[in-house]
Amino acid sequence: MTTRREQTSNESRELILAAAAELFAEKGYRQTTFVDVAERSGISRGSIPWHFGSKEGLLLAVLERSVAMVRDSLAEKPGEEASLEQLSRGAGMMFALPTTKLFVTLLVEAQEPDSPIRGRYVEIHNTLREHCRRWLERLPLPQGLSAEALAVTIIGAGIGVHQQWLLAPERVDPEQALAALRALVAGILPAGEGAASHGE
Amino acid sequence: MTTRREQTSNESRELILAAAAELFAEKGYRQTTFVDVAERSGISRGSIPWHFGSKEGLLLAVLERSVAMVRDSLAEKPGEEASLEQLSRGAGMMFALPTTKLFVTLLVEAQEPDSPIRGRYVEIHNTLREHCRRWLERLPLPQGLSAEALAVTIIGAGIGVHQQWLLAPERVDPEQALAALRALVAGILPAGEGAASHGE
Structure with a gap:
């Protein structure tokens, strides 16, 4: 109690x-x-x-909390299959989190080899990649394309779209870019799973 | 003279x-x-x-020089059409440039609204997006998918793959991830342009 x-x-x-x-x-x-x-x-x-x-202790706790928030947002609800929609909702939510800007702000300090923050960054990236990989492994991927490599690319797109948007919000539309990412992923799946149409 | x-x-x-x-x-x-x-x-x-x-003047000149290097590497040679191969070669080269790590290192300072570096970052991102967009505009894209949005996603994937790799080189294989990006782009194109095969 x-x-x-x-x-x-x-x-x-x-x-x-x-x-x-x-x-x-x-x-x-x-x-x-x-x-x-x-x-x-x-x-x-x-x-x-x-x-x-210390202040560093506070920073680590802030990052810990946002790792937990990301993990919670990605957790599958009972009866809800991981889907393109769910993944995309997760990505959309990340754009709204105040800590997402913090991730970019602290990226430099994370680059130092012995930075305590570096481990948290790697952990956040791993959590995202793992979630994405598990989802991809259930899909009928084209031959020669590993869920592992594709997860790095998809999570990378999320990170990179975000950074372009933070620097030039008037030029970059993150929602349109995430819709394009969904279309790209749909494009490698068989038609039943939501492949793109070429106007037929 | x-x-x-x-x-x-x-x-x-x-x-x-x-x-x-x-x-x-x-x-x-x-x-x-x-x-x-x-x-x-x-x-x-x-x-x-x-x-x-000043030192800031030196920094701006270094960034200017790398914008020029990126632009040169993307310039089409006479008779050479922009292609998936060429785009991918460009992305691969970025991973080898010493200044690419610098871009990440300086990202924090670029976030400041009145930072002189911010403008250079936006310029580099614009150059990359513009190049990608012009290339995409020549391709038969699926309906409802704009070259603009797709360019943000593709350049974003390049940026984000790079950052995951800088933080955890032992876990992230950038070449595999770029191959996955090529497969994603090929997947939205009609079969003749290199669509992914599902094991047929």
């Missing part, structure tokens, strides 16, 4: 994480202070290190 | 740019000093600001 005190503590933790995710995405990791997080979350500044130790 | 002095000056400029591109990619922009660039290029430290003004 969860005590009242534990419940309050979990709520504070969640409020801090949500505020930090927004601030890191808006201002960047380095520019964000514990005071900013306290103001945004309504939780006292002193209790942030109590929950997360 | 180019004088001897101008020729030497152009050579020095090119040596400095090549060295800076390597160093920015290896060590990052902030960690690289004029002294590093002088050592790597063999050009005296004092002449670097003479050529480029």
Whole structure:
């Protein structure tokens, strides 16, 4: 059973994480202070290190939380088969998450070989690729095309469309691009599975 | 006519740019000093600001040079039609360019709304999308699928595959992923243009 005190503590933790995710995405990791997080979350500044130790600890917890959010959004509901629609809904949701901008903002720090963030990035990419691969393995793929390689390409398209859109939102329409991705995937499947039509 | 002095000056400029591109990619922009660039290029430290003004000026020139390299690599040779093969060769070459890692390293700084680098990124993405779009416009695309949207997706896949590979080279095979991208594009084209076979 969860005590009242534990419940309050979990709520504070969640409020801090949500505020930090927004601030890191808006201002960047380095520019964000514990005071900013306290103001945004309504939780006292002193209790942030109590929950997360350091600012890096807070960052890791924010990334952990978004890995969990991505994983939850991809989890199959009972009776619901993984489908092109579901995958595409997942991709659409990613564009709306405040932490998605954070992923781009922190990409540089993740590049450092011994960065603690690097592991989280690899984990997020792995989770996405794994989900996509499992879905692809159930489909009748053309010969010579592995679900593994295709998963890297499809997840890559999601990442790359997002980055073009972040840099030039007035030139890039992510919904149209995701629709094009769906059409590309449908195009390699037999007609019954939703292959593209050439105007016949 | 180019004088001897101008020729030497152009050579020095090119040596400095090549060295800076390597160093920015290896060590990052902030960690690289004029002294590093002088050592790597063999050009005296004092002449670097003479050529480029500031370190930011050097960075902009490095990005300018890589935009030009990408553009050259995409230019159609006389008599050579834009093709899936050519596009794929272009994508493969990008993985080998030292400046490609630089693009990722500098992505954070490009995110700042008033960053001078942001414009270069948008320019590079535009150049790639434009090239891809012009090529796609000549192909018999399925109804309802615009060359514009498809170009965002295809260039996005190139960017996103690259980033997954930079973070986890032991898990991601970029050549296989680019082959999968070729198969996806072939899949939406009529059979004569190289549609995927389902084992017939």
